[in-house]
Amino acid sequence: xxxxxxxxxxxxxxxxxxxxINVSRSRVATGVKAPAMSGHPDFERAFRIQMNTxxxxxxxxxxxxxxxxxxxxAIAAAIGAVWIIGRIVxxxxxxxxxxxxxxxxxxxxxxxxxxxxxxxxAVAWRLAH
Amino acid sequence: xxxxxxxxxxxxxxxxxxxxINVSRSRVATGVKAPAMSGHPDFERAFRIQMNTxxxxxxxxxxxxxxxxxxxxAIAAAIGAVWIIGRIVxxxxxxxxxxxxxxxxxxxxxxxxxxxxxxxxAVAWRLAH
Amino acid sequence: xxxxxxxxxxxxxxxxxxxxINVSRSRVATGVKAPAMSGHPDFERAFRIQMNTxxxxxxxxxxxxxxxxxxxxAIAAAIGAVWIIGRIVxxxxxxxxxxxxxxxxxxxxxxxxxxxxxxxxAVAWRLAH
Numbered sequence: 360x361x362x363x364x365x366x367x368x369x370x371x372x373x374x375x376x377x378x379x380i381n382v383s384r385s386r387v388a389t390g391v392k393a394p395a396m397s398g399h400p401d402f403e404r405a406f407r408i409q410m411n412t413x414x415x416x417x418x419x420x421x422x423x424x425x426x427x428x429x430x431x432x433a434i435a436a437a438i439g440a441v442w443i444i445g446r447i448v449x450x451x452x453x454x455x456x457x458x459x460x461x462x463x464x465x466x467x468x469x470x471x472x473x474x475x476x477x478x479x480x481a482v483a484w485r486l487a488h
Numbered sequence: 489x490x491x492x493x494x495x496x497x498x499x500x501x502x503x504x505x506x507x508x509i510n511v512s513r514s515r516v517a518t519g520v521k522a523p524a525m526s527g528h529p530d531f532e533r534a535f536r537i538q539m540n541t542x543x544x545x546x547x548x549x550x551x552x553x554x555x556x557x558x559x560x561x562a563i564a565a566a567i568g569a570v571w572i573i574g575r576i577v578x579x580x581x582x583x584x585x586x587x588x589x590x591x592x593x594x595x596x597x598x599x600x601x602x603x604x605x606x607x608x609x610a611v612a613w614r615l616a617h
Numbered sequence: 618x619x620x621x622x623x624x625x626x627x628x629x630x631x632x633x634x635x636x637x638i639n640v641s642r643s644r645v646a647t648g649v650k651a652p653a654m655s656g657h658p659d660f661e662r663a664f665r666i667q668m669n670t671x672x673x674x675x676x677x678x679x680x681x682x683x684x685x686x687x688x689x690x691a692i693a694a695a696i697g698a699v700w701i702i703g704r705i706v707x708x709x710x711x712x713x714x715x716x717x718x719x720x721x722x723x724x725x726x727x728x729x730x731x732x733x734x735x736x737x738x739a740v741a742w743r744l745a746h
Contacts, residue, residue: 397653
C-alpha cells in the first residue's frame with residue numbers, strides 16, 4: 360500500500376479545490392458574471408491560477424503514483440509535498456501580480472520532473488530486467 | 489478488485505465526453521469557429537459546462553478510487569453515481585441559463601466532498617494503526 | 618504489473634507537457650502577455666492544442682488503465698501508442714491552421730473509444746461472472 364502518497368494526493372486535491380473557491384470569490388469581488396471568464400485582471404489571474412494548477416494535475420498525479428508504485432512511497436510523498444509547497448508559493452505570488460508567478464512555478468515544475476524522471480527510470484529498468 | 493468503481497468511472501467519462509460533444513454541436517449552432525472560445529452566450533455556457541466538469545475530474549476520480557481502495561467499492565460506486573446524477577442536473581440547468589447551475593453543482597460537490605473526507609479518514613486511520 | 622502501460626502513460630504526459638511548453642513559446646512569439654489567453658490567432662491555436670489535449674487526458678488515462686488492468690497490458694499500451702501518434706498529428710495539423718485539426722483528432726478519438734469500449738466490456742463481463 361502507498362499510504363503517504365495517498366495522503367499527499369488528497370492534500371494536493373484540497374489545494375487545487377481551494378484555487379477554484381478562489382475563482383468563485385474573485386467573481387463576486389470583481390463582478391465578472393458566469394459564463395464570462397475575462398473582464399477584470401484580478402479575476403483573470405485567479406482563473407489562471409486555477410487553470411494552471413488543473414493543467415498540471417495530469418502531469419503530477421500519474422507521475423507521483425508511478426514513482427510511488429515503482430520506486431518508493433515515502434520518497435514520492437516527500438517530492439509530492441514539495442510540489443504542494445511550490446503550488447502555494449505560485450498561488451500567493453500570482454495573486455499579487457503576473458510577474459511574481461515564476462518561483463512557485465519553478466518549484467512545482469522541478470518536483471514534477473523529478474517524479475516523472477524517477478518513474479521513467481524505474482519503469483525502464485523493470486522492462487529491461 | 490473494484491468492479492463497481494471501475495464501472496462508475498467509465499460512466500463518468502462517458503458523461504464528461506458528452507459535455508465535449510455538446511460544445512462541438514454548440515459551435516455549429518452558434519457559428520463560433522475554432523479556435524475562438526467566446527462570441528455567443530449559448531456557446532459560452534456549453535463551454536463552461538464542459539470546463540467545469542473537466543475541472544472536477546481530478547477532484548472526483550482520485551477521491552473515488554482512494555475511497556474505493558481504502559474503504560468500500562460498493563459505497564464508492566454509490567456516491568460516484570450520485571456525482572454523475574448531480575453532473576446531469578448541472579448540465580441540464582446550466583444549458584437553460586447560468587442562474588440554474590446551482591442545484592446540480594451542489595449535488596456533485598457534496599458527493600465529491602463525501603468521497604474526499606471518507607478517503608482522508610481511511611488513509612489517516614491506516615497511517616495511525 | 619503493467620510496465621508497458623506505465624511507459625505509455627509517461628510518454629503521453631511528456632507529449633502533453635510539450636503542448637504547454639509550446640503555449641509559453643507562442644506567448645513570447647505573439648506578444649500575448651499572461652494572464653490574457655487571446656489576442657493573436659497563432660497563440661489561440663497553440664492554447665487550444667494544449668487545452669484539447671488536457672481535455673482528453675481524463676478520458677484517455679483512466680480508460681487506458683482500466684483496459685490494461687481488466688484486459689491486457691500489451692494491447693492497452695499498443696492502443697495508447699496510437700493515441701500518442703494521433704495527438705502528434707493533431708498538434709502538427711492544428712499548428713498550421715484550425716481546419717487541419719481533423720485527422721489527428723479522429724485518430725486519438727478512435728484510440729480512446731477502443732480503450733473505453735474494451736474496458737467497459739471487460740468490467741461488465743467480470744460483474745456478470
